[in-house]
Amino acid sequence: MGRRPEPQIRQRLLDVCTDYALEHGLPDRLGPLATATGASKRMLIYHFGTRDGLLRDVLERARQRQVEGFTDLLRVRPEEPYPATLSHAWSTMTGPHGQPYLRMFGRLHDTAGEPLWPGFRRIATTDWLAPLEEGMRTLGRPELATVVLAVIRGLLMDLDATGDADRTNQAFEDFLNTICLG
Numbered sequence: 001m002g003r004r005p006e007p008q009i010r011q012r013l014l015d016v017c018t019d020y021a022l023e024h025g026l027p028d029r030l031g032p033l034a035t036a037t038g039a040s041k042r043m044l045i046y047h048f049g050t051r052d053g054l055l056r057d058v059l060e061r062a063r064q065r066q067v068e069g070f071t072d073l074l075r076v077r078p079e080e081p082y083p084a085t086l087s088h089a090w091s092t093m094t095g096p097h098g099q100p101y102l103r104m105f106g107r108l109h110d111t112a113g114e115p116l117w118p119g120f121r122r123i124a125t126t127d128w129l130a131p132l133e134e135g136m137r138t139l140g141r142p143e144l145a146t147v148v149l150a151v152i153r154g155l156l157m158d159l160d161a162t163g164d165a166d167r168t169n170q171a172f173e174d175f176l177n178t179i180c181l182g
Contacts, residue, residue, distance in 0.1 A: 004155075017033045055116060086176055102160060129146065139180075151175050
């Protein structure tokens with residue numbers, strides 16, 4: 001009779017692999033993840049089935065962390081105007097806390113990520129609409145949630161492509177000033 005799966009070991013391995021991938025990026029081989037966890041490649045395969053299965057689980061766990069954290073950043077705070085909330089969210093998303101997520105998921109936004117996570121581009125777009133719509137409702141403009149999301153996504157792509165934080169930060173602040181005037 002073979003070993004029975006131990007979910008707590010699998011979860012610990014997944015958390016360590018996710019931490020590693022957020023810090024270093026998704027590896028092409030299992031070796032770096034095995035080293036990070038202190039487990040063998042064989043043990044990783046035992047718990048996750050395949051290398052791609054492990055990488056999908058790592059991406060899903062990282063995405064879960066990102067959605068929880070970024071959704072909290074975008075939530076309405078009664079004590080501050082929503083443009084200020086968006087400004088703080090932008091600073092965190094593009095700062096040291098958000099950079100690992102942007103690096104990891106930036107690769108999945110093009111079609112090369114489809115085999116590893118089919119449908120990711122759609123999910124990564126629509127999951128931010130609800131908190132943005134709620135926030136924009138405080139300004140009487142919930143219909144602008146899609147516009148706000150498009151500006152955020154576009155500026156994140158610009159930042160990723162150029163590394164020009166000063167320009168993209170200024171563009172986001174200019175955008176916030178524009179929606180405040182409208």
